[in-house]
Amino acid sequence: AQSVTQPDIHITVSEGASLELRCNYSYGATPYLFWYVQSPGQGLQLLLKYFSGDTLVQGIKGFEAEFKRSQSSFNLRKPSVHWSDAAEYFCAVASNNAGNMLTFGGGTRLMVKP
Amino acid sequence: SQTIHQWPATLVQPVGSPLSLECTVEGTSNPNLYWYRQAAGRGLQLLFYSVGIGQISSEVPQNLSASRPQDRQFILSSKKLLLSDSGFYLCAWRGQGSSYNSPLHFGNGTRLTVT
Numbered sequence: 728a729q730s731v732t733q734p735d736i737h738i739t740v741s742e743g744a745s746l747e748l749r750c751n752y753s754y755g756a757t758p759y760l761f762w763y764v765q766s767p768g769q770g771l772q773l774l775l776k777y778f779s780g781d782t783l784v785q786g787i788k789g790f791e792a793e794f795k796r797s798q799s800s801f802n803l804r805k806p807s808v809h810w811s812d813a814a815e816y817f818c819a820v821a822s823n824n825a826g827n828m829l830t831f832g833g834g835t836r837l838m839v840k841p
Numbered sequence: 842s843q844t845i846h847q848w849p850a851t852l853v854q855p856v857g858s859p860l861s862l863e864c865t866v867e868g869t870s871n872p873n874l875y876w877y878r879q880a881a882g883r884g885l886q887l888l889f890y891s892v893g894i895g896q897i898s899s900e901v902p903q904n905l906s907a908s909r910p911q912d913r914q915f916i917l918s919s920k921k922l923l924l925s926d927s928g929f930y931l932c933a934w935r936g937q938g939s940s941y942n943s944p945l946h947f948g949n950g951t952r953l954t955v956t
Binding site for chain 2: 733761763768769770771772773776817828829830831832833834
């Protein structure tokens with residue numbers, strides 16, 4: 728069965744600093760990977776997705792993620808964090824089974840210091 | 842364009858009381874529908890999904906049930922709530938026939954507190 732691990736439960740960065748959120752997946756076939764962001768008390772918004780091709784994927788709000796098959800990773804990055812980026816971030820992998828549901832990681836809560 | 846609505850946004854219920862959370866999707870037909878739960882400090886757990894009217898699949902055994910009485914309506918219910926049912930409940934949809942690598946679209950969630 729597929730699984731997703733986000734090793735960092737909480738991360739705090741200073742505004743303007745760079746950011747990297749880690750995601751490791753376990754999946755038997757070619758993975759289809761997603762990053763979602765959740766603002767407090769809100770639903771999830773899609774940041775970016777990887778299906779195939781270029782392993783560096785650009786998303787909304789200045790985020791990007793790099794797929795590394797050899798490391799089973801799909802880390803999310805942003806060069807310069809803004810205070811409005813404070814939220815919870817979820818990595819997910821799609822499974823080709825009945826219902827085609829997504830399996831999510833445990834999430835990483837990002838806090839931004841002024 | 843497609844939209845998804847969940848209500849209520851917040852709910853406080855005593856232990857042992859019933860529950861009904863509703864989710865509706867507009868602007869699409871025959872979507873795949875999903876209920877996820879997010880417990881405090883934890884990730885998202887898939888509870889139920891539905892690929893059509895009256896078709897419900899449960900991912901985890903629990904105190905909850907789901908129903909899909911209409912094409913774009915998905916209801917999460919319980920006859921008697923437990924304290925452990927507290928959490929943030931998210932409804933999501935994906936277009937019917939979409940590739941399994943297409944993203945899910947989420948509602949704004951319902952914060953349930955069982956007291």
